[in-house]
Amino acid sequence: xxxxxISRSGISRAVSDSALSSQHAIWRPALGLAAVMLVTxxxxxxxxxxxxxxxxxxxxxxxxxxxxxxxxVGSALVAQPFSGDMYFHGRPSxxxxxxxxTGGSNLAPSNPALRDRVxxxxxxLTERYQLPATExxxxxxASSGSGVxxxxxxxxxxxxxxxxxxxxxxxxxxxxxxxxxxxEAPQWGIFGQPRVNVLLLNLAVDQQFLVK
Amino acid sequence: xxxxxxxxxxxxxxxxLGAYMTGIFSGQKHWSDKVFAPVEKGIFKILGxxxxxxxxxxxxxxxxxxxxxxxxxxxxxxxxxxxxLPMNPDGIGPLSWDLALHTAVSFLTNTNQQHYSGxxxxxxxxxxxxxxxxxxxxxxxxxxxxxxxxxxxxxxxNVKDAEEGEERDLGNYYQDxxxxxxxxxxxxxxxxxxxxxxxxxxxxxxxxxxxxxxxxGQASVDQLTEQKIPLGPVAAMVAIKQLGTxxxxxxxxxxxxxxxxxxxxxxxxxxxxxxxxxIAIVFMAGGLLRQRGFARxxxxxxxxxxxxxxxxxxxSEQQPNAAFSGLAEQAGxxxxxxxxxxxxxxxxxxxxxTQTSNGSVNAMHDSLNPVAALVTRSGMLxxxxxxxxxxxxxxxxxxxxxxxxxxxxxxxxTPEIFGRKLEKTEISWLGVLLVLPSAVILTFTAITVAIPxxxxxxxxxxxxxxxxxxxxxxxxxxxxxGFEGLGDNTPxxxxxxxIVLLLGRYLPLVIPLxxxxxxxxxxxxxxxxxxxxxxxxxxxxxxxxxxxxLNFLSFLPSMVLGPIGExxxxxxxxxxxx
Numbered sequence: 001x002x003x004x005x006i007s008r009s010g011i012s013r014a015v016s017d018s019a020l021s022s023q024h025a026i027w028r029p030a031l032g033l034a035a036v037m038l039v040t041x042x043x044x045x046x047x048x049x050x051x052x053x054x055x056x057x058x059x060x061x062x063x064x065x066x067x068x069x070x071x072x073v074g075s076a077l078v079a080q081p082f083s084g085d086m087y088f089h090g091r092p093s094x095x096x097x098x099x100x101x102t103g104g105s106n107l108a109p110s111n112p113a114l115r116d117r118v119x120x121x122x123x124x125l126t127e128r129y130q131l132p133a134t135e136x137x138x139x140x141x142a143s144s145g146s147g148v149x150x151x152x153x154x155x156x157x158x159x160x161x162x163x164x165x166x167x168x169x170x171x172x173x174x175x176x177x178x179x180x181x182x183x184e185a186p187q188w189g190i191f192g193q194p195r196v197n198v199l200l201l202n203l204a205v206d207q208q209f210l211v212k
Numbered sequence: 213x214x215x216x217x218x219x220x221x222x223x224x225x226x227x228x229l230g231a232y233m234t235g236i237f238s239g240q241k242h243w244s245d246k247v248f249a250p251v252e253k254g255i256f257k258i259l260g261x262x263x264x265x266x267x268x269x270x271x272x273x274x275x276x277x278x279x280x281x282x283x284x285x286x287x288x289x290x291x292x293x294x295x296x297l298p299m300n301p302d303g304i305g306p307l308s309w310d311l312a313l314h315t316a317v318s319f320l321t322n323t324n325q326q327h328y329s330g331x332x333x334x335x336x337x338x339x340x341x342x343x344x345x346x347x348x349x350x351x352x353x354x355x356x357x358x359x360x361x362x363x364x365x366x367x368x369x370n371v372k373d374a375e376e377g378e379e380r381d382l383g384n385y386y387q388d389x390x391x392x393x394x395x396x397x398x399x400x401x402x403x404x405x406x407x408x409x410x411x412x413x414x415x416x417x418x419x420x421x422x423x424x425x426x427x428x429g430q431a432s433v434d435q436l437t438e439q440k441i442p443l444g445p446v447a448a449m450v451a452i453k454q455l456g457t458x459x460x461x462x463x464x465x466x467x468x469x470x471x472x473x474x475x476x477x478x479x480x481x482x483x484x485x486x487x488x489x490x491i492a493i494v495f496m497a498g499g500l501l502r503q504r505g506f507a508r509x510x511x512x513x514x515x516x517x518x519x520x521x522x523x524x525x526x527x528s529e530q531q532p533n534a535a536f537s538g539l540a541e542q543a544g545x546x547x548x549x550x551x552x553x554x555x556x557x558x559x560x561x562x563x564x565x566t567q568t569s570n571g572s573v574n575a576m577h578d579s580l581n582p583v584a585a586l587v588t589r590s591g592m593l594x595x596x597x598x599x600x601x602x603x604x605x606x607x608x609x610x611x612x613x614x615x616x617x618x619x620x621x622x623x624x625x626t627p628e629i630f631g632r633k634l635e636k637t638e639i640s641w642l643g644v645l646l647v648l649p650s651a652v653i654l655t656f657t658a659i660t661v662a663i664p665x666x667x668x669x670x671x672x673x674x675x676x677x678x679x680x681x682x683x684x685x686x687x688x689x690x691x692x693x694g695f696e697g698l699g700d701n702t703p704x705x706x707x708x709x710x711i712v713l714l715l716g717r718y719l720p721l722v723i724p725l726x727x728x729x730x731x732x733x734x735x736x737x738x739x740x741x742x743x744x745x746x747x748x749x750x751x752x753x754x755x756x757x758x759x760x761x762l763n764f765l766s767f768l769p770s771m772v773l774g775p776i777g778e779x780x781x782x783x784x785x786x787x788x789x790x
Binding site for chain 2: 025026027028029030031032033034035036037038040041042043045046047048049050052053054056057060061062063064065072073074075076077078079080081082083084086087091096097098099100101102103104105106107108109110111112114115118119122133134135136137138139140141142143144145146147148149150151152153186187188190191192193195199202203206
């Protein structure tokens, strides 16, 4: 049949089942494909891209670690827990800000457990900041998707300004300037939301107003 | 604004990419031959094949299935024994057999549904070697089947010489797959990976550093005193995760994790990568079929449905989360979302990731407002708005066949597509495809919901049913996203999802291949005045209607039991609070 087709159509491109008739011809390309792909994609691609990225962007590629006095104090991309009055606080985390077990609350809007959690946190914040609940920034009450969201909204930072300034005994305006410096605009002027990196802000506060 | 810019950039980049893909898969000489042809020659030698030899639909299908079987077995074994294999600096232990099986099948079917937590349960070898390989190869395999179906629509590569009823040449499966990986996936992924690394996605083989946190000595005993920052060759994986409609991320919360998606620019790159190849395939189909009009119609239909859903999801997330009513300012739903993205970019991602069968997330879908939840599951049920690489356009062609059939009945002509008649055998196969999603998804949802001991849902009421439905829909659509509150690492969930994954991957790819193979053999009827045109507004509207009606018929009751019911529930809760 094979030769028939070729001679009749005058082309060398044979279309038949015969190429696959033997067991050998079915399994060998499949095994070969798996082997070749494991090597090219799993090894060559992964290793060369990872190596090149490490060479080109050493700081970013190794976890954007923040170094103070020669020691790593955290990653600029990962929220740290802050709960004292001396520091700005980040967003609620459903994983206790543990970067090894990141995740969100996964509570649905209809889940009473979510309402209970928000109500409890809202009561704490209204008490702490002496504000009606309806003026609390949402991001300070909603837990983040990752549980280690490093940012808060500028409104959430503004809310905490007075508390931190009072605890450190510094003028609010001076601290306000620092917060402003640490407020990032949408990237490239268009992408994403304005935001404040809580860890970097707190480190800057520590550095400028040495209270230890 | 940034939403529109991202969509526009995706479309602008997909256009030339589609032309490039037409070039490399058309079988004609192409400038990329200079670079890749020698490498491919070497690979084909290892595979022991003659790459220019064509395959008919049967050989093509068998090669597709066998290569999947082999890859699946290898992946399963490597995952099973990761604890004794090298590249495991953090000393991660073994997976249970059902979790290893689910993980292997999930990545083999281009789904990337994850019942494990990546950073904690998989070694660098499992993530960087096994999973990355599957993330490259499985979209290429889907694309290969799509190419074969497209060639079938035009009567095969030997259309000029073959006689009516003679087997047609649908291309060489191995050549298509290898080319898709080498000439398409690898170069794109390398570029995206470097861009992401520049934004801060980790890219290293070093073990994860542990750092003491800044605030120490707090009264709360729960507060961590040190953090371990999980690293790894993350950028390399995230790039192909996004490009290959894979979706399985390095970290548990996927691209919501700031290490996996650190900045808004990284987010824009990852969002574009999510839809880039699926959109490019529409342009490619136009080129390969030499039917630009049909491609324009396809682009318009998909674009219309896509934009409509994006709009609805963004509107939904800009509304407050009902649970926050009266407890915070009136602002968008930020539960499960990241500040750097906000509601709009999260809603955009959620919509596109479910339309394209990608399944990566940058916000937690479990906490979405009900309308956005409805949008995400609709995207997965339709599964042809862009869709997964290869399988998405194949699903779209299935809808086209059905629309052609129905339109043919309405105007009283034998339904035909590109001059080839759709007859009883083809329609019977289409019938199987029509019934399949609802049969599989609804059956498994019903069983799981009926037995509370195996359900494992974390949210009460209608949302609990929605969680189960979402999980099976996501498995069947080979999407992989989830309502992650579900306790899904149990033998029941792992094994039932394996069955759904396999049914959802192989039948919707192989059956259209059979239909295309059968169609290809038929005599081509010349174009005439009576031919149903597939490129005008009338057919586009018909197609949209067919897509919507079919899905409403199958899934409307389950939607009422899920997000629609939940929305009503929330309105009544809000009423009570006032």
